[in-house]
Amino acid sequence: MKKIYVLCSLLLICMGAFSQTESQDDGYVSPFEIIEKDLQLGATEPDFYVGYGKKLNFGHNGDNMDDIHFVRHNIRLDQTDFILNLGDDYSDRFIIGRQHWSEDFFTPQFIFKTNGKMGIGIPDPTASLDVNGTIRADSLLITNGNVGIGTENPQNKLDVNGTIRAKEILVESNWADFVFKQNYKLPTLREVEEHIKEKGTLPNVPSEEEVKANGISVGKTNALLLQKIEELTLYVIQQQKAMELQQKEIEELKSKFSHEK
Known part of the structure; x- marks a missing residue:
């Protein structure tokens, strides 16, 4: 300053x-x-x-x-x-910079163009604010528009063409606890098998072609994966009960045969 x-x-x-x-x-x-x-x-x-x-x-x-x-x-x-x-047109500029007396040249730092474009470290700004360097702020507020990173035509509030790295991401979404409710109709394993043969996916899970074309919603996808895990847990419980029942029948048969001898 x-x-x-x-x-x-x-x-x-x-x-x-x-x-x-x-x-x-x-x-x-x-x-x-x-x-x-x-x-x-x-x-x-x-x-x-x-x-x-x-x-x-x-x-x-x-x-x-x-x-x-x-x-x-x-x-x-x-x-x-x-x-x-x-000046009198959009090509004129107001410049703040520094003069290098030893080498006799001027380095622009802040450039204000009469077309409303402002540059910091940019000799010819082409955006409302063009910055060649790091922007640091306590908060960033953008209203009535979408933000694009790596894309010139964002279609969502934040469009990123690249990788997002974060320690934590909080996503608000519905959850899949409805699977454990009494009125939930759990598909039979036979029905699941027929669906896989016909569609090549688990029920309600999008295909590879759909994901490549439309992407996935992180919140919906996590809820869907949890639904499948909960359904799988119910299948395991059913299998466990069936195995316990079979084991009980086997023990009863063994006891009956031993008494007959």
Whole structure:
């Protein structure tokens, strides 16, 4: 920040030393004149609009007729704009940078174009904010639009063309506890087998072609995988009960045969 202050100070010094003139025909009106006029017209609360102050104009070289000037604009009492008028088209720029005296060249750091584009470390910004470097912020707020990383046409609130690395991701989604409810109809293993033969997937699980074309929803997919795990758990419980029943029948047969002998 100190560098920026120094640069701005140098800019103001240059403004006072080189190629500037003060415009006398500035349309400035004293607020006292306006108050007196309003009171004469019977206004109970006079209009404090003041208008433009005197301009500080910068000269030009050759045929360059771009209008460069600073001007104070008094909107109303105690509200002021300080305006820099820069050129007359979208190709003109206001630049803050640093001069390399030993090598006699200038390095732009902050570039403001008259087309509304701003660059930091970018000589010719092509976006509303073009930054060549690292952006650090406590928070980032983007409204009424989508954000794209690695893509120029995001279709969702956040579209990323690449890998996302994180220590933790929190996804809000429905869950699959309905499998353990009494009214849940568990497909038989025979039905599952027939579905696999016909579709090549587990029931309700998207095919490889569908995933390649549409991707997957992390929340829905995790819930679906949990559903299949819970169904598999129920199948295992059924098999365990069947095995225990068979074992009991075997023990009873053994006991019966031993008594008959």
